Amino acid sequence: MEVLDLKELTKLLAAPKVEPINRRNIFFRRLSAGIILFLVDTTVLSLTMFLSLFLRDIIWAGEVDLRYYVNIVPVIIFLFPIAFYFRGLYPAFGVDVIDELKNLTYSITIVYAIVAAMSFLLKGSWEYSRIAFLLSWLLSLALVPIGRSATRKICSSKSWWGIPVFVIGAGEAGEKVIKSLMKHKQIGLRPLVAVDDDINRWGYIEGIPVVGGLETIPELAHRLKVDHSIIAMPKVPRIRQKEIIEKYSKYFAQTTVIPDLFGLTSLWVSTRDLGGILGLEVQQRLIRKSSRIKKRIFDLVLSITLGLFAFPICLFISAMIWLDSKGKVFFRQERMGLGDSRFDIVKFRTMHIDAEDRLTHLLKNDNDLKCEYEVYHKLRNDPRMTRVGKFLRKFSLDELPQFINVIKGEMSLIGPRAYMPWEKYKMNGHEEMILNVKPGISGLWQVTDRNASSFEERNIIDVYYIRNWSMFLDLYILARTIAVVFSGKGAY
Structure with a gap:
């Protein structure tokens, strides 16, 4: 957030750089x-x-x-x-x-x-x-x-695409809402202005002015003529949040409230009427037997079909690995599966045969690389990789043999990351949820921030996927995976 000095703030409040909306x-x-x-x-x-x-x-x-x-x-x-x-x-x-x-x-x-x-x-x-x-x-x-x-x-790159929204709250949640909507302009909700009672938050977020406290909402809403508002204040006490909704939602035709469901935020949380009492239903859809059966059929049909098409490519890759460096063509590594079971994940080898020794030496002598590895559990410029391995990693072709794991029932096409056993103790309580489903070749975190997300963020995204699974979500991730793989962006 860009913070203004007192002089700039006074000028901003006197004449906000926000033009009224023409209906x-x-x-x-x-x-x-x-x-x-x-x-x-x-x-x-x-x-x-x-x-x-x-x-x-x-x-x-x-x-x-x-x-x-x-x-x-x-x-x-x-x-x-x-x-x-x-x-x-x-x-x-x-x-x-x-x-x-x-x-x-x-x-x-x-x-x-x-x-x-x-x-x-x-x-x-x-x-x-x-x-x-x-x-x-x-x-x-x-x-x-x-x-x-x-x-x-x-x-989405055109100025006429989308409708303006009024953001109430410029704290952590409000800032995330503004940044997300500015990043994903194709959604069609464009932040116009924000307000917050904390004077330290007045200024700009991604170029969007935070112009004053909540008491300015009636005047601004009347002057700007914005129909859609987003209340992003999930951390305020429940009574205060109720007051804010009742007092200020009447100035807008539509109001969206960002909730705080004990850290279980979700786009798919559904409401339930319990005899006049509003209930919020949080589902764990992949726990259902019917969902697992549908997912298994989806996995088998697609993995067998894609595996047949990928077979000639796998033969060519195997030959290139064999010619490029010493060692086996395939790499096997123990991973955690459904119910904390153990299985060997199969990949094309992308590293030299003495990769572990090289890693130990690197981390011992380079603190920057050590810090990077502790956060991401991988290295961006990894000297352990072979020439062919770098290409395979760039386009995720090293993961093609995992179709075998899917057909055997050890993995799914789409799911949480396949974690190594020693990573279980760094998952901060998320392991119970994540290990309750099969890991996937691809997943939600791979098509969002890909390798840029930290280990903790990957855990949170995996839990989010499990709670909100649907066949449509899997199809979306599969389509995004194909696009991300062909672009080669962010993979290492």
């Missing part, structure tokens, strides 16, 4: 974003339909008469925007990416189910290839989210 401007922002997403959705959906016909023609041979699709395509194009609108997907400002993926999946599936039912009832009127119809549905599930994600990425 017509906000309307056109929402409208513009909705129209752009609608056009992208329509274009992608149309392409998936014709691409499915093309693929059907190639794979199963035989010409497809496009005249049969003259009736069905307009109906599908008409139904999709309606379904998307009622699921809150236009313009979808403030909608989390996982929720958007879930809503898109439901909407697309419902529309295709309606069309299938209509075609059954209108036999003779609609004739189409069932294979092409199925391919179109599958392609829509994959390509529509990608099209939307790319659109948000492009539009």
Whole structure:
């Protein structure tokens, strides 16, 4: 946070560098974003339909008469925007990416189910290839989210993308909220101004002015005409927080409260009405047997399929390792699995055979490297790595043999990090939750901060994943993993 001196602060409070919001401007922002997403959705959906016909023609041979699709395509194009609108997907400002993926999946599936039912009832009127119809549905599930994600990425750099939000609280939580929204502009919530009773917090956070105490909210809300506020004061006493919500939420059409659930913050915490009493439900979804069965099926289908495609690559990598340095092609290391069990994780060898001796020597003679290793449990410029090993680590190709661990049931494709036994005693109580599920080849921490996060932060992210697991979250992480791996950013 940038702190102002008294003179600058007086000037800031006298004339905050915040312009009133034009409500017509906000309307056109929402409208513009909705129209752009609608056009992208329509274009992608149309392409998936014709691409499915093309693929059907190639794979199963035989010409497809496009005249049969003259009736069905307009109906599908008409139904999709309606379904998307009622699921809150236009313009979808403030909608989390996982929720958007879930809503898109439901909407697309419902529309295709309606069309299938209509075609059954209108036999003779609609004739189409069932294979092409199925391919179109599958392609829509994959390509529509990608099209939307790319659109948000492009539009988020524009000043008209998103709606302004008023942040109440500029402490640790408020600062995190502002920084997160500024970093992830594609969400569409743009901090405009913040307030806090602590004068030491007045100044700027990421260029957003913190202009005064909470008593300024009525005047600022009236002058700025902001509809959305975020109350980020989870550490204040419950009675005081209740007062703040009751007193100031009335100045905004929508207010989001950042809670403090004993350190269990979550985007997926759900509310429950317990006879007029508000309850917050925190789930541990991967503990359920049904969830584990679904996850196991997901693991087997994908790991076998991807493993077959990766097999030729693995043969080439094995040859390169054998030619590059002395030692075995594969590296095995004991890790902790489900229920604190032990198993050998399989990777391609990326280090010299005397790596442990080199590490001991390095840490003994270099305090900076020792500090880095204690925080991250790895080194950015690791001299233990071979030439081929550096390339494999950069693109995470050394982890391909772990498909074997997944097929054997020792690991999952997506899950917490596979920790070494000695790391258990540094997990600060998180081990009970983390060791209650199978470790994964990839996970939430790999696609967020990747290797930049500290050991403690990785533990917290792993616990967050376990509490909030869903198939949509796994699909999101898998898609992000592919993107992160190909970029090679942050891996070492």
